[in-house]
Amino acid sequence: MSSSDRLPTATPMRNHAAADAEKLAALKRTKAIATAMLALCVAIFAAAKSLEYHWPLLGFVAAFAEAAAIGGIADWYAVVALFKRPLGLPIPHTAIIPENQNRIADNLGRFIEVNFLAETPVRKKLNEVDFASLVADWLSDPQRAAGLSRFVAQLVPQTLSAIEQSGLRGFITSRMLEQVEKVPVAPLAAELLSAFTDDRRHQKLFDEFTKVVGKFLNDEDALAVMRDKIRDELPSLFNLFRADAYLLKKIVASAGSLLEEVRKDPEHPMRAEFDRFVVKFIDRLRNSRDYAKRAEKMKRDLLSRPEVRELAQDMWESMRSFLEHDARAEKSMIREHLAGMFVEVGRHLATDPQVRADMNQGFVVALSSFVESQKSGVSKFIADQVKGWDFGQLTRLIEINVGRDLQYIRFNGMIIGGLAGLLLYIAELFFTAN
Structure with missing residues (x-):
């Protein structure tokens, strides 16, 4: 296979890998900036606290920097504890997602079953789809109708053999x-x-x-x-x-x-x-x-008289021989008539609103009943899939795609924490002054 033949598959994979590498680099930059900001808050707190005796106004700066550092550390701990143990320490209630993988899987399956696969929302969503128009448009295309007729004609020999082997022919006779x-x-x-x-x-x-x-x-x-x-x-x-x-x-x-x-x-x-x-x-x-x-x-x-049953047998053999021969013929009457019938059905369906409405209702009833009967199986399937995930790989995938947003929690924690510390310091001064 030439390299040009591999391009359609290789190019999207290389693009995806390049995008992941870019996201990972951005994540590392954001982590470095957040860590630097935390270190800066600690340094500002130490400097302001040491010089507060000479310049009392630095007490406000120290209060802001102290609370900002505490907020940044707390949010760092919260973000890390979702996926792993901070600093590798066996702290309780950390590595929350990996430690609760099975429970998360079961709850996720039940959540989807109850909230997404319930009968009312499923029927509501299915009612929004015009299945009949889709079928009519598909059948009205002569090429598609011809393809469908070829598929049906190919099933003729197997269908006839199945009828004979099942004893259905004798039963019908x-x-x-x-x-x-x-x-x-x-x-x-x-x-x-x-x-x-x-x-x-x-x-x-x-x-x-x-x-x-x-x-x-x-x-x-x-x-x-x-x-x-x-x-x-x-x-x-x-x-x-x-x-x-x-x-x-x-x-x-x-x-x-x-x-x-x-x-x-x-x-x-x-x-x-x-x-x-x-x-x-x-x-x-x-x-x-x-x-x-x-x-x-x-x-x-x-x-x-036995001749009657023999006549039925001869009629069946003649019909089978004709159908099998015609199904294999280059110009098949069966395929031609089937294709014409499918096109006519599609056109009639497109112009008859009552038939379309009845057909759509039939689709809604059939599909909603199918979903209702299979939703517990879907829930179990989802739970089993989540339980089988490699959470190390999943954690890396989540960090690559949403890690930057999670790191901004640290920035917000430092800002909110610093403002809260500053307000508390002001309140402390107000109450001690009185």
Whole structure:
């Protein structure tokens, strides 16, 4: 790997190290200044105290410097005691953070669980997020929708294998057959036929029947069979004069003429007779117990045949073969339709405020319930992570990042302490003078 390839990773690390070095140098300077200020306060106190006899006003300076030194030392002790033992001495209640690492970890975990992962603030925060718009924008992008469709298509073979291995296919087949067996066939067939006979659509079936009969009458083999039947029924004398051919010709001509009339006349009496037959048959299917029993027996006989289950097996294998082949194809219909469906869902979601509102509410309920069920685990996870920290490294990290601010506490302590000492000295002079 070339050095240029390492630059994207190495450069941020070097920048981070440089920033830490700069912060550490600033911290050392601030510590040195604070220590020098403390030493200066001690020196000023000693000098002012030694010369106070000759110049009484130096008593004010000595009081200020004395209290400032005490305040600086106290704040130095307080800052150091947070992270380690001052001067390495085993003083009680020092090195507070390292000594209480486990307790701090547990309390921090509980604090986050109670104050940040409570149901009310979690729901309030989740309600501020428009999840549906995010989903709509994501799905509306054709490239993203195509990527999602490819991902879904890749799962097709695994999904089908999982269905087979789990026995779900057999369960579904059995349940489907059970449900079909519960459906009364006769009334269902009656309703289907009633829908089919609306606007006399069944007459198209009658027209097809007349066409079939017409073709039969023009078939030479069929006519030969009919002629043989007529010859067998006629006396021998009639056969001598070829009456069978004459009768067959008359029968075919009459039947053909009749069929032609029926096809041309929408109101032909034969059509009306066919209407009455269909209506009567539908009524029997709907109301006749005998027809219902026959239909149920036919249904049970059909469902009990092994060919039905074999048909279901063949349908499953065919569907699986098609899905697996299409999922691997370069131009997959499944991926194409899925991508189009995802884009359409995204666009519809973007324009339907009610669906978006319902979807957002669903996200809020689902995510808040998830957080509620997992927040104790989050609390324990945080506590375990804090317990596993290297507090020596953590102390160094805190000192580098906030050490300067902590050192300013020493400056403030010297100033506040000096002012407090000066006020107390003035008060002492006032009371002794009186």
